[in-house]
Amino acid sequence: MSEPQALTFTPRDNIHTEPRVIRFVIVALAVLFLLIFVVLPLIVVFASAFSRGLSAYFAALTEPEALSAIRLTLLIAAISVSLNLVFGVIAAWAIAKFEFAGKTFLVTLIDLPFSVSPVISGLVFVLLFGAQGFFGPWLQAHDIRVLFAVPGIALATIFVTFPFVARALIPLMQEQGTQEEEAAISLGASGLQTFFRVTLPNIKWGLLYGVLLCNARAMGEFGAVSVVSGHIRGETNTMPLLVEILYNEYQFVSSFAIASLLAMLALITLVVKTILERRLDEGQVPSDD
Amino acid sequence: MTIEVRNIVKKFGSFAALDNVDLKVGDGELLALLGPSGSGKTTLLRIIAGLDWPDSGEVFFDGENALDHGASERHVGFVFQHYALFRHMTVFENVAFGLRVQPRGVRKSEDAIRARVKELLDLVQLDWLADRYPSQLSGGQRQRIALARALAIEPRILLLDEPFGALDAKVRKELRQWLRSLHQEIHVTSIFVTHDQEEALEVANRVVVMDKGRIEQIGTPGDVYDNPATAFVHGFIGESIVLPVEVRDGAVKLGGRKLDIVANGAAPGAANLFVRRHDMQIGPAGSGSLEGSVQHVRTFGPIQRAEVALCGSEGKTVIEIDAPRDRELRTGETIGLQPRRYRIFAAPE
Secondary structure, three states, X not given: OOOHHHHHOOHHHHHOOOOHHHHHHHHHHHHHHHHHHXXXXXXXXXXXXXXXXXXXXXXXXXXXXXXXXXXXXXXXXXXXXXXXXXXXXXXXXXXXXXXXXXXXXXXXXXXXXXXXXXHHHHHHHHHHHOOOOOXXXXXXXXXXXXXXXXXXXXXXXXXXXXXXXXXXXXXXXXXXXXXXXXXXXXXXXXXXXXXXXXXXXXXXXXXHHHHHHHHHHHHHOOHHHHHHXXXXXXXXXXXXXXXXXXXXXXXXXXXXXXXXXXHHHHHHHHHHHHXXXXXXXXXXXXXXX | OOEXXXXXXXXXXXXXXXXXXXXXXXXXXXXXXXXXXXXXXXXXXXXXXXXXXXXXXXXXXXXXXXXHOOHHHOOEEEEOOOOOOOOOOOHHHHHHHHHHOOOOOOOOOHHHHHHHHHHHHHHOOOHHXXXXXXXXXXXXXXXXXXXXXHHHOOOOEXXXXXXXXXXXXXXXXXXXXXXXXXXXXXXXXXXXXXXXXHXXXXXXXXXXXXXXXXXXXXXXXXXXXXXXXXXXXXXXXXXXXXXXEEEEOOEEEEOOEEEEEEOOXXXXXXXXXXXXXXXXXXXXXXXXXXXXXXXXXXXXXOEEEEEEEEOOXXXXXXEEEEEEOOOOOOOOOEEEEEEOOOEEEEOXX
């Protein structure tokens, strides 16, 4: 500390190997990158949305087409999130708490939607349920519409968002093991009581985290939904689809008004995610020495 | 409640965790299952609790087939090695759990549940921790809460898996005495698993020594210590001196030299002579059937522990003996040794 160059360091700096200048440059680069690629686009979205004033903004949002897209998006999100909640918990439970043949294969399968392009995911459903598809003739004969209707969009969204809940829960449940469940059962609890009184409270933050990400993706999904929706105006357009259509028709205010809703969803998701992550970390303070 | 286990076999893959185990536990006993890790003791405990199922064999509680019932119907209190307290519940709710999940017809009123939990927390002397969460407790406190929780359902049997395994030495000692006096108070048939012989000998009425999925010996602590039935038990419980000997025509030979001890009906052929450290009689050189030179002496408490290199044996065999302090041993001194009590077991093939 007595040497002259030590004057430029605070005591805390000594534990770092990098000089302050280099650290500053690295941090500055990261911030700049975030500004250009994240903050700037967000500002553009909101600026464009409000470019003709508040009344134009709200008029754009209350148009029948826009309202229909919002309704459809909420409906699809409600269906796919609630189903994936159930599937995800069951899958995570099976993988984390039991040993069985083909477990690794199942884990890989759960990740499949992450590694497949969403467009391909959508196409799979076209191939299955389309007029020339596998189930097509049968569906037509019974007058059941899957493709270009709510069921098709829901199926594609469920497929694309399937991994989120399971992925959030598997490591958590594996870490927690089965001892608390065994304790509950030895104390006379039934399977359901064990699940609702012991397992669920232990995984609730992880579950919320998974549901949150699942919901964000379900509302924002474009590729897979675009393939199966048919783009029927006022009927099968979700919010992301409508954004694209309006944009292509040079209706920038309307387009960005809808986009701003999706952007707000993203921001809210981000905040809640941060809170949940903090909760999760607290929850993981080991209860054993 | 009595427990009877008959011909239990349990395999994990090709590994036989339990290999034809039979065991009877009397009403109100405090039994220790003692063995090294992998001996099958925890598996046996889990099968009795209904947390694992045997491949074959039977389990009876008071003559009634326990395997007809799942763990939740057996009324067995189980204390897990790492306690498995419900981390999101307070101590109070942990203890109350077993009472709250009872079917509606049987369930106690809220007041009765509160009174019972209070009573149990008093029993384990931790009533002042009722509102804490498990992560806020020390190891010993968690252990006692786990026990209170298991006792809440008024179990017919109490099973404890390595109850003191995760605690430090001082807390262990206290809890041992506490568990024994608690057992005297509530007198419920109890089995605990341990790999610590001192713990088993000190706490249990009877000790079951297990190795490799089999029961090696069942007996009182005195029995298994003084009259070990197998070489494994002799080696596992208490410190033993083991010398390779040969039995022929009723005589016992060590390195070709005949020892002044009787074979006690041991089968002819290669065998091992087991002697407790303190069962070696020490005398002047030439006084016993063994002779050795003292290499190192450490003195603590009432004994002196000496490392003695045996003369006359092929190579140099060094044994550790415990001698009383009335005869001072000196490094370099040659002494005569005579096994006072000993056992001879055929050498493993």
